[in-house]
Amino acid sequence: MTYKVAYIIGSLSSNSINRKLVGAMIADAPADLEFVEADFSKLPLYSPDYDADYPQIATDFKKILEDADAVLIATPEYDRSIPGGLKNAIDWFGRPWGSNPIGGKPVYVVGASMGSVGAAIGQIATRQTLEFFNPLLMTQPEVYMKMSHEDIGEDGRFIDAATQGFVKSAIEAFADYIRKHA
Numbered sequence: 001m002t003y004k005v006a007y008i009i010g011s012l013s014s015n016s017i018n019r020k021l022v023g024a025m026i027a028d029a030p031a032d033l034e035f036v037e038a039d040f041s042k043l044p045l046y047s048p049d050y051d052a053d054y055p056q057i058a059t060d061f062k063k064i065l066e067d068a069d070a071v072l073i074a075t076p077e078y079d080r081s082i083p084g085g086l087k088n089a090i091d092w093f094g095r096p097w098g099s100n101p102i103g104g105k106p107v108y109v110v111g112a113s114m115g116s117v118g119a120a121i122g123q124i125a126t127r128q129t130l131e132f133f134n135p136l137l138m139t140q141p142e143v144y145m146k147m148s149h150e151d152i153g154e155d156g157r158f159i160d161a162a163t164q165g166f167v168k169s170a171i172e173a174f175a176d177y178i179r180k181h182a
């Protein structure tokens with residue numbers, strides 16, 4: 001059996017270290033996981049005015065999450081909290097009222113920052129808002145990654161073997177969690 005994992009990159013940067021972190025995880029992910037991006041970059045800022053005339057782009061974004069067995073979110077921390085673009089995307093999850101594309105699904109939040117806090121506070125803020133949707137949040141192992149672009153090699157993996165081994169064990173743990181709960 002194959003499991004579909006939708007992943008969300010919490011950064012809008014075209015050169016995102018969080019995208020590279022996910023790339024390194026996918027590079028060594030178990031073969032029964034299939035990955036598809038749920039890209040929120042074109043979503044407008046949510047307003048209740050959209051509920052009556054729901055934009056196709058938001059329907060398409062949520063469909064990727066609805067069709068997935070599990071969701072992986074990699075986010076930076078902005079000003080010690082969740083980046084605004086990611087929070088806006090999560091606001092779209094729950095509207096119109098009653099919509100919930102992640103309820104009961106395995107969800108794993110990881111992240112990277114350039115600072116030594118490793119996006120930990122941003123991840124905690126992200127988990128806090130996700131709790132509203134009652135997902136099955138996997139909270140271990142914590143991936144609070146302090147990283148820079150130079151940490152990733154041409155093959156998309158961490159150059160440091162121990163670090164690549166750690167992210168590999170993290171995605172394997174998520175695969176186990178999905179197999180048990182999806």
Ligand SMILES: Cc1cc2nc3c(=O)[nH]c(=O)nc-3n(C[C@H](O)[C@H](O)[C@H](O)COP(=O)(O)O)c2cc1C
Pocket residue numbers: 011012013015016017018019076077078079080081112113114115116117118119
């Ligand atoms: C608006 C803004 C706020 C930031 N706030 C934090 C912060 O609170 N903690 C931190 O460790 N890094 C912070 N950073 C630095 C990010 O860790 C760094 O830009 C990182 O590359 C972001 O991840 P990305 O490359 O995936 O976009 C901030 C960056 C920006 C642009």
